[in-house]
Amino acid sequence: MLPGVFGVLPADAQAQMVAAGRVGRWARGGLLFHPEDPAETLHLLTRGTVRLYRLGSGAREVTLDVHGAGALLGASTLLHNERYGVYAEAMDDTETLMIGQETLSRLTRTYPPVGVALTEQVTRQTRGVQERLAGLVFLEVSQRLALALLNLAEREGPWPEGGTLALRERVSHQDLAHVVGSTRETITKLLGDFRTRGLLDLGYRRIILTDRTGLQQATREPLR
Structure with missing residues (x-):
């Protein structure tokens, strides 16, 4: 079954998407595409996490967004004669379903629900970018960090009642810096401040969330 909104498509539509594409795999740090590459292939992220970024002044990397399974990468493919315009970097072992532009056009004509799902996912991601920009303007870094940790926790499934939740994904401090x-x-x-307050515990590239309510409170009020 495909991830995200594509997982609710009829089984035959999902099968056609899988048959129409090919699987791409990248290790941590691999680049799925570069800004100047022609946008000829749409990537449906099926496993892993991918960071989209551009280079600012002094070759400083400016993170635009971070996506997990179910996201579409390279939406410029939906247009013609476009380039990707960004770098797409695998933050861990990553897998995508790659569908070429002509194949995608044929697929959406044959299976209209696929086109609807594409539109829904692009809309979700656009809203996500808007929320991220609003967070950068209106939220303190500590609030954005608490929100990012809770978002990562959602990928792990239900939070044990009154218990702790260990993030299975290998997340470095630099990864979190990119996200927030x-x-x-x-x-x-x-x-370190979060650990002192009992919100989490830390190991080598391992984060254990210990206080869900406290983290939720930290998204509303910056640390003092």
Whole structure:
């Protein structure tokens, strides 16, 4: 079964999507595409996490968004004669279903629900970008970090009642810095503050969330 909104498509439509595409795999740090690459292939992220970024002044990497399973990468493919315009970097072992532009056009004509699902997912991601931009403007870094940790927790499934939740994904301090739009040094300090307050525990590239209510409170009020 395909992830996200594509998982609710009729079984025959999902089978046609899988048959029409090919599987691409990247290790952590691999680039799925570059800004100047022609946007000829749409990627449906089926496993892993991918960061989209551009290079700013002084070759500084500016993270635009971070996506998990179910996301569409390279939506410029839905247009013609476009380029990707961004770097797409695998943050861990990543797998996508790759569908070429002509194949995608034929698929949406044959199975209209596929086109509807594509539109829904692009809309969701556009809203996500808007919320991320609003967070960068209106939320403190500690609030954005708490929100990012809760979002990662959602991928793990139900939170044990009154218990702790260990993030299975290998998440470095730099990864979190990319997600929340901050620096590794700031994230390291804040994670230490969170641990002192009993919100989480830390291991080597391992984060154990210990207080869901406290993290939710931290999204509403910055640390003092």
